[in-house]
Amino acid sequence: MTLLDLGWIRAQFPALSQTVNGQPVVFFDGPGGTQVPRPVVAAIADYLLTSNANLHGAFITSARTDALVKQARTIVADFLGCDHDEVVFGANMTTLTFAMSRAIGRELQPGDEIIVTSLDHDANVAPWLALAERGVVVHTVGIHPEDCTLNLAELAGLITERTRLVAIGYASNAVGTINNVAEVVRLAHAVGAWVFVDAVHYAPHGLINVRSLDCDFLVCSAYKFFGPHIGILYGKRAHLARLQPYKPRPAPDEVPYRWETGTQNFEGLAGVIASIDYLTELGRRISPTVMNRRHALMTAMAAIQEYERTLSEALIPHLLEIPGLTLYGITDRTQFSWRTPTVGIRMAGYAPAVLAKALSDRGIFAWNGNFYALNLTQRLGVESSGGLLRIGCTHYNTIEEIQRFLHTLYDLAVHPVAA
Secondary structure: OOOOOHHHHHHOOHHHHOEEOOEEOEEOEHHHOOOOOHHHHHHHHHHHHHOOOOOOOOOHHHHHHHHHHHHHHHHHHHHHOOOHHHEEEEOOHHHHHHHHHHHHHOOOOOOOEEEEEOOOOHHHOHHHHHHHHHOOEEEEEOEEOOOOEEOHHHHHHHOOOOEEEEEEEOEOOOOOEEOOHHHHHHHHHOOOOEEEEEOOOOOOOOOOOHHHHOOOEEEEEHHHOOOOOOEEEEEOHHHHHHOOOOOOOOOOOOOOHHHOOOOOOHHHHHHHHHHHHHHHHHHHHHOOOOOOHHHHHHHHHHHHHHHHHHHHHHHHHHHOOOOOEEEEOOOOHHHHHHEOOEEEEEEOOOOHHHHHHHHHHOOEEOEEEOOOOHHHHHHOOOHHHOOEEEEEOOOOOOHHHHHHHHHHHHHHHHOOOOO
């Protein structure tokens, strides 16, 4: 039985009260960006009304902004399980990854090797492919297409003494697969290679602990865990201090500020604080005796993961019963701990875009396309025909919403609509 109070949770998200054509909206678009709790909106507005100024001025609104950035770094460090000076903010995950790849590329030589995967969002592929112009050799690890899991044996075979970095996703934003990141880190570190983890899709679904993972870098996006558009980078302090960023000359040279190009999105950082405060409050409602923010977040994310498994169990077996439907990803219930409740499908008689529109007309919002997981849709042979339809659940979704979606999808399967 779930420990989550769904009534309280759903009341925090004003967007969930919307309707389309008289039907309550079902938001299954979480992997593209979750909805936000009301306090996130309030925090952004409050910053703009009371504290809107740049850093390091001799006046009160600037001092408030200085304090805000410091608080945001401390709270995000609790969220990731690291120290505050190992947290870097940026426009988004893609921008941060390109910035870090350029800095790492300064140290690479022709013939050095990088490994990427067929399961990743292209924001953790293209920045590394770009280093081929320096003579870097980039290898791509394949998948087991029957369940869209990473081919770890192939990855282990590709890691050599020439490997300098492995870029890996924590979880697939297209089909939900959770990778064994700890094992990838072990294999890479055995030859002295670094590991760069894209945790954007994983962040709203499970606890992140960069210390126990021992990864070198990790990126995520607040937009995917109930906050605004803010990119977040964790880097081991030694790496952030030694690598040379591309930055304006007057910008600070201290860690982590040397990695934060230009004026930051301060109102967005206010929203990040509020989004993590929401998860902290959720943990404290579950266990009022938790001692600190990190423990509250651990409690919240454990309960979210447990509840979301029930969503996967309510969704996936019944999807497999719908005529003409193909599901890409893990379908074995015993392996659901290795997936998020994000599912990629195709249905006979429908292009994914047509199916998404038919669902939207019925108040069910789901994405279609490749979701920037280009290597994956190409490997599955669906890129040229519109990619996939993606159903992405989060902890504010309900079993009733899944049942409504399944009924609607079944009806569309047996009574096709015109494109």
